[in-house]
Amino acid sequence: MAQITAALVKELRETSGAGMMDCKKALNETDGDIQAAQDWLRQKGLASAAKKAGRVAAEGLVAVSTGENSAAVIEVNSETDFVAKNDQFQTYVKNTAGVAIEVADFDALKAAKYPGSEKSCEETLTELVGTIGENMNMRRMEKLSVSNGVVASYIHNATGEGLGKIGVLVALESTGDKDKLNGLGKQIAMHIAATNPLSLDRNSVNPEDVERERTVLIEQAKEAGKPEEIAIKMVEGRMRKFYEENCLLEQAFVIDPDTTVGKAAEALGKELGTDITVTGYVRFELGEGIEKKEDDFAAEVAAAAGA
Template sequence: MAAVTAAMVKELREMTGAGMMDCKKALAATDGNMDEAVEFLRKNGQAKAEKKAGRIAAEGLVKTVIDGQKAAIVEVNSETDFVAKNADFQAYVADVADQAVKSDAADMDAFMAEAWTADASKTVKEALVEKVAVIGENLSIRRFEKVEAKDGCVVDYIHGGGRIGVLVVAKSSVVNDAVKEALKNVAMQIAALHPLYVSRAEVPQDFIEKETAILKEQARNENPDKPENILDKMIIGRLNKELKEFCLLDQAYVKDGDLTVGKYLAAVSKEVGAEVSVEKFVRYETGEGLEKKSENFAEEVAKQMGGN
């Protein structure tokens, strides 16, 4: 049996990013064969990933990338905020975003099966499995979306170091610094106030019907003695107020409360001599809708120190 030297362990660790003891075990199990040891770690990484897959990954980062007229936004989750701040994890999320902007995948299954652009010898899924093994937490590429501006531009905005990310697709025959600055302001508005639609024209009828029913029930409970026709009139104002919150162009502009976002864009359009309009936006917030685990960080460290 070949002796496992410190130099061999160091070399394998630099090649794979795996832990020192894992590298030593891999070399011992493969009689010092470096290629087999790498394969051993990959297989072991797969086992680790499967073991960790049941753990909640609700922290992480949102990342955007713009490539000319195309752009992509991704959310990659980790178990802890500590890992989300790790430089290795952040570099990996940037690679995922680069993968997304070049991808033709229509869904997550197709995306995970693609060749990993950072190393075409593996798939996106295999690269994720290896990263789980290196970082030691369950990680998840939760979602991605790719957009394209055919007659204008795309701008992005990242808030809170990656907690919220926004892409805004705009139509404009003029694309200059003033237009991009205005759209960046709109992206910040979207990050802060979380609209659901660009305009009222986008609001689905079933959404309006559902909200109307809820508002009518509220009005009926508050005014049990009023007839139905009066309640119907009361909820019109309430529904309009809600739609102003849900629709971007109807929202009060955060930098000037005397304007709506629609009126702000109209003013910008007049200034640059071309109509600037928002065609689409995408807003991701890290862990949105996911259950977040509640665990004492000191206890987690103690568990890891104890070998668990």
């Protein structure tokens, strides 16, 4: 029997798009013959993933999973919303989110064993591509943890338990009552889903974003004919508004617009007799940042009719 080297497995994986373990099995089954191994993979429905890998996958699902003192959010993409409603796809996303809470980062998640299988989460998705018939990919994962307190979660436009279009995590560090912390955490997570803040607080705003905003405001004031020293004073007031609109802790709380998110946390802290610190948040919106192809259906039909 031919020796199945790592280089041979790598070559087959690159040409077929199938998972590493599937490629190794195919080569074993075909005595190391690359062409025969490709045919074997096609017969098993595993090589079709390669042909689909170039197609834009901007639909799919965001999923959250929570544990004792941590939570994770993932995004898994598909080409169509139809597949996002597929039971097999939903089960995969939910199970993978459950794995995410047990691992350190995204690379570890891709390599981790899928529940009930010897294959990794990434290999299982490749196999699912061949089964369902369209491109899918694991796009990203984030995880938040606290020493004391809770990591609350919220799913917007839910299509199932823990599955939807927008997923939010928010970490509250505190020794207070966890039920009440979870209640506030979920409200803040809903707020984050609605407002999509730029950062947690002023200190965490990207300095380049601050400088760009300040420069634009100064130029606007100069264009209005204001002297530079007056323009600079005007800009300071406008920058305060910028922070109030974009920093989570300074934003007007959507649950109670008369207070801010930060003040709401302080108020509950006083009620519970302990400090509450919002230490971080994550917001995943399905497909954000993916360039989607806009199809002109009428032109497509006209072209087909002309042909």
